[in-house]
Amino acid sequence: MSLFDILSETLFDPLERARENVDARLEMAEIARILSVGNGVAQVAGFTDLHADELVSFPHGIMGIASNLRQDRIGVIVLGDTDRLRPGDKLRRTGRVVDVPVGAALLGRVVDGLGRPIDGNGPLDTDERQPVERPAPPIMHRAPVDVPLQTGIKAIDAAIPIGRGQRELILGDRQTGKTAIAVDAILNQRDTGVLSIYCAIGQRASAVARVIQDLRKGGALERTIIVVAGGNDAPGLQFVAPYAATTMAEHFMAQGRDVLIVYDDLTRHARAYRELSLLLRRPPGREAYPGDIFYIHSRLLERATHLRDEHGGGSLTALPVVETQAQNISAYIPTNLISITDGQVYLSPELFEKGQLPAIDIGTSVSRVGGKVQLPAFRAVAGNLRLMYSQFEELESFARFGTQLDDETRIKLTRGQRVREILKQREHQHLNVPEQVAALLAATEGLLDDIAPDDVAAAEETVQNAVQKFEPDLCERIGAGADLSQDDRDALIATMRRALHAKEDEKDNGDA
Ligand SMILES: Nc1ncnc2c1ncn2[C@@H]1O[C@H](COP(=O)(O)OP(=O)(O)OP(=O)(O)O)[C@@H](O)[C@H]1O
Ligand SMILES: [Mg+2]
Known part of the structure; x- marks a missing residue:
């Protein structure tokens, strides 16, 4: 073997083979460096043409959103722990915006603000991703709201x-x-x-754990996605979480499904955004919130809608939660949200203290859309409930002065008190439509007038059981959305009366 052969076998061949494996394409990656970092934002420099809202990638797999674009430096919202980043660390642009996984694989899972599972049940079984920020459906794609969303809570x-x-x-x-x-x-x-979809923003871990446990116990977890950006998470994650959750919901809506999304709560979302904006040195406005605080919530809630059939026909119902301070519903964030949404359920701490639970203040609450699609049976028994109840409250405060009352007023007061008792409801005791209709009918028709307020809850159960037992067909029709004819009404009242009398007799015999 010549020297050349030996050389070629030991030196050149491996070189040749290695050369074949080399991909000689040039890959361009813009690299920038961190100038300063802390509290959820980073100032970086070195990019030549970064786009607004583009995703950038820091070391340790931490991502960020390019937010304030300036000639000399760029403000980045960091979607992770800024304590792990140092000035001088390199980052690169990704050429895409923030996106999250979507699909049925997410149901039953607990994920963070970027859709990464945090429940310890392994990776998600989906490859499909969608951007977190998307334009709301245009008006021409929207259909009127025409189906009620039953909450199972009588007052609502x-x-x-x-x-x-x-x-x-x-x-x-x-x-x-x-x-x-x-x-x-x-x-x-x-x-x-x-x-x-339950989206927890800025909450204590214990509060979120309680919700997850309640949903699991109630058998609702497998049809729910839980998106959590806790109070200890980066403000950037708290900021994107509701948009990410909405994207997950929109995926189902486009398939024609109906989706209910809860943002709990948007006060904390606004605070996270305020923190980021101040750190990014945007000019503060009212209550130190930045000028676009209205826009961040309106562009989120505008994505809730009912689509026309040719665009999927699904719907997205949004229940944003907002915390007020000292009952001030005219503070900045609450008023913004009141003006964006189609109504509000106001919870009063005074009612809560009195034990009137759920503490819904019916006079201050309103639904600007749902009333039109309320099930006919509800409309038949509770059509004038709001009016009647507010008249009763007025009468009651008047009667407190020890005024002489005529019989008519006294009856109104008695009835109002029974309605108030009927509107009480314990947590997780959601009722189906016929059960609610029976209770409301019994109270408004005066069937409970002779029953002491403390015994109303027991009587309520009696009438609910009675109508389900003796009028199953009628109950089914009511649940399916049938109107309540006069005959149906009479039948229900007769059944409920009988049941109450039977209960009364039973009690008398027991006492004797
Ligand atoms: N209808 C009800 N019946 C009995 N207890 C209730 C009812 N509704 C709420 N509670 C109780 O009131 C407490 C506060 O409820 P919840 O956590 O829902 O309030 P919140 O307004 O969300 O509070 P936070 O401001 O901390 O988020 C809980 O202990 C809950 O169990
Ligand atoms: Mg809460």
């Missing part, structure tokens, strides 16, 4: 009905039962085929 379904595709604000002070209402609305979708 009767007095402040919500329709599929509507945006209804839940607002109230801290610890007034806001989350409880949203969770009950999700739990009540058991037989309706409505999918749910």
Whole structure:
């Protein structure tokens, strides 16, 4: 073997083979460096033509959104822990915007603000991704709201009905039962085929854990996606979470599904955005919020709608939650949201203290859309409930002065008190349509007038059981959306009366 052969075998051949494996294409990657970093934002320099809202990638797999574009430096919202980044660290542009996984594989899962699973149940089984920010459907793609979304809560379904595709604000002070209402609305979708998304923003981990546990116990987890950006997470993650959750919902809506989404809560979302904006040195406005604070919420909630059939026919119902301070519903963020949404459910701490739960203040709450699609049976028994109830409250405060009352007034007061008792409802005790209709009919028709307020809850159960047992066909029709004819009404009243009398006799015999 010549020297050349030996050389070629030991030196050149491996070289040749290595050369074949080399991909000689040039890959361009713009590299920039961090100038300063902290508290959820980074100032970077070195990009030549970065786009607004483009995703950039830091070391340790941390992502960021290019936000403030200036000639000399760029402000980036960091979607991760800024403590792990240092000035001088390199970052690169990605050429895309923030996107999240979508699809049925997400149902039953708990994910973070970027759709990454955090429940320890392994990776998501989906390859499809969609950008988190998308334009809302244009008007021509939208259909009127025409199907009710039953929450199973009497006070809401009767007095402040919500329709599929509507945006209804839940607002109230801290610890007034806001989350409880949203969770009950999700739990009540058991037989309706409505999918749910619960998006927790800036909350304590224990509060989120409680919601997850409630949903699991109520058997709702497998048709729910839980998106969590906790109070300890980066403000950037808290900021994108609701948009990400909406993108996940829109995927189902485009397939013709009805989706219910809860943003809990947008006060904390606004605060996270305010923090980011101040750190990015944007000029502060009212209450130190930046000028586009209205726009960040309106572009989110405008995505809730009911689509026309030719565009999928699905719907997205939004229940944003907002926390007020000292019952001030005319503060900046609450008023913004009141003006964006189609109504609000107001929870009063005073009612909560009195034990009137859920603490819904019917006079201050309104639904600007859902009333038109309320089930006919509800309209028949609770059509004038709001008016009647507010008259009763007025009378009651008047009667407190020890005024002499005529019989008519006294009857109104008695009846109003029974209606008030009927509107009480414990957590997770969501009721189906016939159960609610029976209770409301019994109260408004005066069947409960002779029953002491404390015994109304027991009587309510009696009448609900009675109508389900003796009028099953009628109950089914009511649930399916049939109107309540005079005969139906009489039949229900007769059945309920009989049941109450039977109960009374039973009690008398027991006492004797
Ligand atoms: N209808 C109800 N019946 C009985 N208890 C209720 C009812 N609604 C809420 N609660 C209780 O009231 C407390 C506060 O409820 P919840 O956490 O829903 O309020 P919140 O307004 O969401 O509070 P936060 O401001 O902390 O988010 C909870 O302990 C809950 O169990
Ligand atoms: Mg809450």
